[in-house]
Amino acid sequence: MSTFELQPDFLIKDAGSLRSLYEPTHALALQKQRHTLGPNAQAFIRRSPFLCIGTQGNEGRADVSPRGDAAGFVRILDDSTLAIPDRPGNNRLDTLDNIIANPSVGLLFLIPGYDETLRVNGRARLTTQRDLLEEMAVGERLPKLAIVVEVDEVFLHCAKAFRRSHLWDPGSxxxxxxxxxxxxxxxxxxxxxxxxxxxxxxxxxxxxxxxxQTMY
Structure with a gap:
C-alpha cells in the first residue's frame, strides 16, 4: 500500500477556518453543558455497563481505553465525583500512567439499546482507599485501585452517530x-x-x- 500524503493547501490550521465550514452552534447545544451530575446524568451512569476513557500523557500521546462491567459499576460518590474500579487487564497501564502524568480525562458512557451517549470531562486521581474499593468488590475480589474523577463538564450527545452506524441494529x-x-x-x-x-x-x-479465570 502506497503512503498517503495530505495536500497542504487543504489543511485546516486555525479556529476561524474551522468555524467557517459549519453553521453556528445551536444555543441548546451550549446550554446543555453542566458542571455537576444532574438527576438524568446520574440515572444514565447507573444504567451504563460500558464506557471509554480518554487520557493523554505529558508528551501528548493520546489513549482511549474501554471499561466495562455490570450496569452501575461506576460509583457516583456525589454530584461532582465518580469512581471507576480498575479491573484486571493486560497490565500495560497506559490509562493509569497517563493519569499520573496528566489528570485530564474524558469519559463516554454507553447503554445497550440507547442511541444517546453521555460525555463527562474532568480530572482523575488514582486511589487504593480500602473502604472505596470494598464498595466495588465482586465477591471477595477488590479492584487494585479506583480511578476517581472530579467532574468539570457533563452533557448528553444526540443519537446521530449511533443511528448512522446502526450499532444496536441486530441486522447490522x-x-x-x-x-x-x-x-x-x-x-x-x-x-x-x-x-x-x-x-x-x-x-x-x-x-x-x-x-x-481472570475476569475479576
Missing part, C-alpha cells in the same frame, strides 16, 4: 468468523501464528479459559 451484526481470532491477529502481528490449525484452536481455547 457482522459475522465474527470473517476475521481471525484475537489471539491469531496478535500473533500475526508479533511472533507469527502457528501453521497448525489445531495448535491455534488450543491457543484460542486457552484464552477463553483465562478470560473466565
Amino acid at each position: 451484526r457482522q459475522d465474527r468468523s470473517e476475521m481471525p481470532s484475537l489471539m491469531q491477529m496478535i500473533l500475526d502481528d508479533t511472533t507469527g501464528a502457528p501453521d497448525d490449525p489445531e495448535a491455534m484452536t488450543r491457543m484460542d481455547e486457552n484464552l477463553e479459559v483465562a478470560y473466565r
Whole structure:
C-alpha cells in the first residue's frame, strides 16, 4: 500500500477556518453543558455497563481505553465525583500512567439499546482507599485501585452517530468468523501464528479459559 500524503493547501490550521465550514452552534447545544451530575446524568451512569476513557500523557500521546462491567459499576460518590474500579487487564497501564502524568480525562458512557451517549470531562486521581474499593468488590475480589474523577463538564450527545452506524441494529451484526481470532491477529502481528490449525484452536481455547479465570 502506497503512503498517503495530505495536500497542504487543504489543511485546516486555525479556529476561524474551522468555524467557517459549519453553521453556528445551536444555543441548546451550549446550554446543555453542566458542571455537576444532574438527576438524568446520574440515572444514565447507573444504567451504563460500558464506557471509554480518554487520557493523554505529558508528551501528548493520546489513549482511549474501554471499561466495562455490570450496569452501575461506576460509583457516583456525589454530584461532582465518580469512581471507576480498575479491573484486571493486560497490565500495560497506559490509562493509569497517563493519569499520573496528566489528570485530564474524558469519559463516554454507553447503554445497550440507547442511541444517546453521555460525555463527562474532568480530572482523575488514582486511589487504593480500602473502604472505596470494598464498595466495588465482586465477591471477595477488590479492584487494585479506583480511578476517581472530579467532574468539570457533563452533557448528553444526540443519537446521530449511533443511528448512522446502526450499532444496536441486530441486522447490522457482522459475522465474527470473517476475521481471525484475537489471539491469531496478535500473533500475526508479533511472533507469527502457528501453521497448525489445531495448535491455534488450543491457543484460542486457552484464552477463553483465562478470560473466565481472570475476569475479576
